[in-house]
Amino acid sequence: MSLPAENLRELGPVSHLPTVAAPMDIVRAALATGNVEMYREAVALAKEMDAFAARKAFDNAMADAKAAIPTIRKNREVDAGEKNGRQGPKYRFEDLAEIARTIDPILGEHGLSYRFKVSSEINQPVRVTCIVSHRAGHFEETTLTSGKDDGPGRNAIQQIGSTITYLQRYTLKAALGLAASQDDDGRISERTAEPEVYTPPPGSITQEQADNIRDALEAKGASVKAFLQWAKRDRIESIPADYYDACIAAINKFQKV
Structure with a gap:
């Protein structure tokens, strides 16, 4: 969007124009003229510029985040x-x-x-x-x-x-x-x-502890199914919190044949 030529003339000679460095500078310059129509167009232009800058910032942030x-x-x-x-x-x-x-x-x-x-x-x-x-x-x-x-x-x-x-x-x-x-x-x-x-039963291990057990089993090359049979549970998440240390100790002692 651009301001009409007749409105720009109301701002005076080019040598007297303020330096426009941001959308709000455009709005202030238009407001100073007292021309309501030009002020409205300046506000619309400023919104477009802000939206463009926000979109650019979003795209740059997304690119940087995805790379990380x-x-x-x-x-x-x-x-x-x-x-x-x-x-x-x-x-x-x-x-x-x-x-x-x-x-x-x-x-x-x-x-x-x-x-x-x-x-x-x-x-x-x-x-x-x-x-x-x-x-x-x-x-x-x-x-x-x-x-x-x-x-x-x-x-x-x-x-x-x-x-x-x-x-x-x-x-x-x-x-x-x-x-x-x-x-x-x-x-x-x-x-x-x-x-x-x-939803695990009350008193079960936390999700972090369940993940630790899975990681330990994977590191040892142990079967999750065999472990659950040993623990007499159908899910790792249902293991009682009091059994957590014993489970980790048992996994650490495991040796794959």
Whole structure:
């Protein structure tokens, strides 16, 4: 947008024009003329310039942040179960908490943040929008929808919760441009429930302790299934907190034959 020539003439000779270094300088110069129309156009121009600067700052911050984000550790394993008499594959993926632990400090360093908007109306797909914002004011939205995850053993709230978690994970990855091709679960034609909806019994180990056990098992080359049989538990997260030290000690003593 540019100011009309007749309005520019009201500012006086070029030699008397103030140096315009920022959008607000344009607004002040127009305001000084007393011309209301020119002032309105100057304000509109200043808004366009601010929006352009904010978008540029957003793009630069996103580029710098993406360059700094490492490969995100896949900290979850899901068994696709049995279908048509055949055992489905197992796959690993990074859950939402692991993504957040990896990216949040990096995004913060570059003035970026994200939040989610969720919509789940009766008889309608679940809708999740990830909004990535920069401190300069520019933001962008990424939206995905999906039917409720009505797998076996889930009540209505769990169906919605599982779907929301799934969509949050994928809208965030899409908004940040994180590679989805590395997701093992992208090759599974029928999505299974997200483990994040599982609530361990009271007195269980923390998520950090569960991750430590998984890391220790992986470092020793030990089988998670065999470990769970030894611990008499169906999930690592359900191990009582009082057993944590004993579990770590047992894993450390393990020697693969």
